[in-house]
Amino acid sequence: METRAAVSTMVMYEDESLEVHYVDGAQLQLSPCGCEFLLLKAAESRTHSRQAMGRVRQRTRFTISEYKELLVAALAFRNKYASQPYLPEELISAESKKPFFRIDSNVYWPDWSLSEAELGPGGEIIVRSKGGEATLMLASSGEDFSVEFMCNLSQNQSYRDTYGSSGGLKGDQTEHTPNGGKELTQSMSCSSTNICTQPKMYQSTTVVQHHSCYTVPSMWVYPLSLARYYWTAHVSDAEDGAETTSKAHKPDISSEARRSLLPQALPLTCPSPHLHRWKFKDPLATDEDSDLPTDLLKVMWCQGIIYRILNGTDPVIEVSPGDESVIRSNAVLNGYFTHYKYDLRRKKRKEVTYHVSSLPPDVLGQVYLVSSTVTRASRLIAGYIQALQLLKFSVMPSCLQKERHFFKPVVCEEKPSHAVIDEQDVNVKQTADWRSDLVAAELEKMKRFNILMEYSQLQGSREKELAELEGTPTDATEDQLDEKCIAEALQRTSKAIQDIDAIISAASMI
Template sequence: MEANTSVSSMIMYEDESVDVRYVNGAQLQLSPCGSEFLLVKEAAPEPALHPLQPRETVRQRTRFTISTYKELLVAALAFRNRYASRPYLPEELIPTEHKQSCFSLGSDVTWPEFSSCEAELGPGGETVVRSEEGRAALMLSPSGEDFTVAFTCRLSQSQNPAAKRGGKNQSCRSTVSSPLVISPSQSKSTTVVQHHSCSGAAPAWHYPLSLARRQRTTHLSKSEDVGGYVSDTRSEERRSCLPRALALTCPAPHWHRWKSKRPLAEKEESDQDLPPELVKVMWCQGVTYRILSGAVAVIEVSPGDGSVIRSNGVLNTYFTHHRPELQSGQVKEILYHLKNLPPDVVGEAYSIFSVVNRASRILSCYTQAKHSLKLPVTPSCLQEAKEWRRFSEPSMPDGTLFSPSLAELHVDATQTLEHQSNLVAGELEKIKRFNFLLENSVLHRSETGRVKLRDPSAEEEEEEEDAPVREFSITEALRRTSRAIQDIEAAVSAATLT
């Protein structure tokens, strides 16, 4: 890329696909799994180029990208892995100094007990707790509203060859017969850093987060015996399952969808050019905006100084700024309203006015997209991979590799088929009732159930008029019934194969 490739903004959508915009007008998109990318290059400088002529695009596998785009991919993956549920870690894009060899690396870590936890105080006022193995650390920000985790993770590996050949057409028995085997030469790891909100933390971080909060309270209260009222927790509850890296190749690349920009937009990534889609995280001008989805969506802003600005639920025109004081360590809460924001101050690292207004616009776009009837609902490759992994990926506790229990998979599959059989039986019962009502509605009966006696000539005349209608209605009903039965049988056959 010859021109300036400074990043203008980075967006992660709810399906965990990533969209990176550059100052020169280029755009880089990552698939939800991170294994493939699409690069739309900057507009050509030739004045003779027609404005509607499509720009040059490059679509490649992420791990096989050429050196020209490698730097862009490394930065985009770092942003993706910081906020995604599972990181994508291809060895080809991990710097040598960030890789370590590992021969026995389990997915679980154990955190210390409340009574024996010795938290550290970071240089910026953050509270740090570490796992007993030293493989994971949690850093609670000075505001106490968000936190960062760093953990050791095995690099992305190839899928099970046997499962990849079989796909969804193989039964559970054939899928689990060939477990994934990783040779020592493939066993490499790296450190993954992720940023989370305390209001939306994953279950894996609940216990260490409670440790950090307690240690922070102890430090602020200047008391040595604050933790005496808290009893120790069982070892099972102190264990966390760390996120594992995604596979090198995506099992559902046909679900990769690329979001095209408006070709005639004059101002790329301006405030009026916010994406009309479900945004999960947006980074712009050094500030991170995160949507916390729920019954009422909330937007949380991390300006980068340890403070957090959050919208107030239903009263989304109000924002609360949780601002820590460096000397005392106490957190000051400042309430803002969109119509009465403080003016900019010379020397401030960021503008409260600009940050809160942009946050409000992002939240409005998210709410409109969520309630829009035109919003396309398309499956994500990560959803497909989750279903595939349910039958093909072996579990790896404590560094040992083995396949899931065949009995567990058999019971799970049997319960699924039984549930589908009950649904089919219910639909067939509805069809039977429909046919019974249709057949018995042909006769004109009285309330006592006897056939009414009518004038023969009038009855003959009426039957001649109603006969075509009745014949058409019955034929159409039978045709629809037959089609419904065929669809149900096809669904049952497909479910049996999966």
């Protein structure tokens, strides 16, 4: 297979599984954890009779050289939008690896009074952690941001159990140094025989992620509030012609509130590979009216444009055309879209409102076509809302949901809160929500079963009445059959209640 196959679309679903569609008709599917992939070859590449189906299923880290380039590109897209990256050593170039003895996953951000945010050439605001391990860059539109941070490579589960996700021994309370991951900790470990040996060296790499200011993971709330503070002051200075940055109120934030726990890499092997599900239907058909994915979509790349679904009480879709601007639908009225862009010459943000029924005409030579982009975004959010109504309960959790790897994002207000959300409270709430979903699913099964039983009893009563009117003798065993059906219904209901009790007991132990 040609390794440099051109990509037509990339689709990430809410369970963080990934689909890549190529121009030649081939498809690459990546499991939510990233550990395994399925390649559906293009029709013309199926040359051998034993490869009639054209399917290749392999472990990601052990892929052969023929597919390595495809996997590297797919993982780069996945890691940019997933909650946790998957970083197998075999698929990371040597120049991207950096040696380390221990990386502390805790980073500290500057205080408001000491922060020195940088203003980029395009109007973006850059904030760096005290040790330089993490960087946040707020786009000039003020509506999305990207982060760059050091992350240790994926390890086996046994390593994670022994050393933890930060690369140090569990229970190690070494104080975080200002230089963090940039300096190697030249500590020595001594055995009982007083022979000192240098600790094993591990490797890390730089991870880049892209987020929306509409929903923000808790670890980025504080640095984003710093960036938005300076971004707002910068826009105000440009509009009012006054130096408002020094006059603005800077709250006093404790050192603990300025701490962030960076995302850690997923383990090398998935503990729940039996939950990997593969899709064999193209989520984007050629027909304009049927190009909506059947599963819940999270992110889609198409023709250089990113479409992102922001789930909430009222889901919205956010479009990143690639020119630092953002187009976002209205949460209540999805037919309306607001285009946020930054005027570099005037140093001022502009907002333009569109409606799908009256979009501006496309102009030849534009980097992207506003009309086509907004129209596709409108269809995607409409399909998402429709799928959300149909898929009320997940039939089977994904491998990531099973292992509780997700971080709960928070919806930001116009001025983000200065308090950092406690991740422990988020995980507790998430566990409670998961437990409620499972119980609700079991109750839904009981409800459907009872409806079927009521329908069957009603149908039997009608047949009996019809037989009596026609003078046809009824079978004497019908009463016995009714009693048997009732007994079976009671047994199944009792079994469903026992299943609910078992689910609650199991969930309470998590």
